[in-house]
Amino acid sequence: MFPLPGSSTERGREQAPTTVGVLTRLAAAQLSAQGIDPEPRMIEARLSPSLLGNPDERVPVRRQIAFLNMAADDLGDDLLGFHLAQSFDLRALGFVHYIMASAETLAEALTYQELYGVSVNEALKIREGSGEGASLELSYAGVERHLDRHQAEFWLTTTLRQCRLFTGRELVPISASMIHSRPGRVAEMERYFGLQIDFGAELDLLAF
Numbered sequence: 001m002f003p004l005p006g007s008s009t010e011r012g013r014e015q016a017p018t019t020v021g022v023l024t025r026l027a028a029a030q031l032s033a034q035g036i037d038p039e040p041r042m043i044e045a046r047l048s049p050s051l052l053g054n055p056d057e058r059v060p061v062r063r064q065i066a067f068l069n070m071a072a073d074d075l076g077d078d079l080l081g082f083h084l085a086q087s088f089d090l091r092a093l094g095f096v097h098y099i100m101a102s103a104e105t106l107a108e109a110l111t112y113q114e115l116y117g118v119s120v121n122e123a124l125k126i127r128e129g130s131g132e133g134a135s136l137e138l139s140y141a142g143v144e145r146h147l148d149r150h151q152a153e154f155w156l157t158t159t160l161r162q163c164r165l166f167t168g169r170e171l172v173p174i175s176a177s178m179i180h181s182r183p184g185r186v187a188e189m190e191r192y193f194g195l196q197i198d199f200g201a202e203l204d205l206l207a208f
Contacts (some may be wrong), residue, residue: 012114017122017142021051021059022092022153026084027071029051041070042173055092056163061143061151068150082189085157088179090165093158096120106208107134109166113159120204124155131152133174135207153189156206161208162195173208177201 024047029040039049042044044068051057067140080145084153090097092155096116103109110128113136123143136159139145140153146154156176164171181200 002076005015009017009204014039016171017061018058019121019123019150020094020119021055021057021064022120023035023081023084024059024064024067025052025055025082027068030080030084031074032123035151036074038071038196041074042067045070055121061121062116062147065143065148065151072150079153081154082157082192085154085161090158090162093120097162100162105134106163106167109163110134114152121151121155122140123207133208135205138204149178149182152178152180152204155167156204157189157192159182159206175205175207177203177205179204 014196028042029066031041033076033120038052042049042052045063047059047063047067048057051059068080069158072078077083096113096119099112099116107128114126114128117124123140125139125141127139128134128136136156138155140148156178160171160173160176174195176193176195177198179201184201185196
């Protein structure tokens with residue numbers, strides 16, 4: 001049963017948005033693969049280590065962001081979210097991935113992501129772009145955007161990867177932008193996206 005508008009449950013979610021925690025688990029696994037125990041960092045970020053063995057346990061988005069920042073520092077990987085997005089099992093995103101895969105067009109797939117993406121991450125407000133082509137815009141609710149870069153890069157990279165999978169084509173966006181800044185050009189990301197990414201932009205946007 002869904003919470004009624006204005007209910008205490010809904011207000012609680014607005015105050016502390018949660019996510020399915022796929023990215024937290026992926027980052028923890030990467031730490032373990034490099035011989036680094038993830039549990040001390042999880043505890044520091046106020047995350048329960050028990051969630052590593054429970055894929056149904058949701059994670060507060062703000063705490064996930066803190067953990068990702070610490071994990072990136074420990075791994076010496078300033079592109080952690082981007083790297084993790086390229087190889088994980090997309091089925092971990094649950095029904096949202098499957099309903100997107102059932103779409104007949106790319107625009108329809110992005111519409112499904114707009115409608116149901118909040119079930120994956122309550123802090124990310126996804127909006128399908130208007131006008132010609134297809135596009136996806138992210139905005140944040142309940143979490144300050146400036147705290148994050150790894151989660152945003154993970155989401156946009158994952159979306160591009162899904163679009164390529166669904167169409168069976170090596171799609172190249174006509175534009176890609178992210179609100180957070182990165183000094184200089186990021187060659188590795190540009191090779192994957194197929195174009196120069198506009199960092200320090202007004203929008204988190206992926207357009208085809």
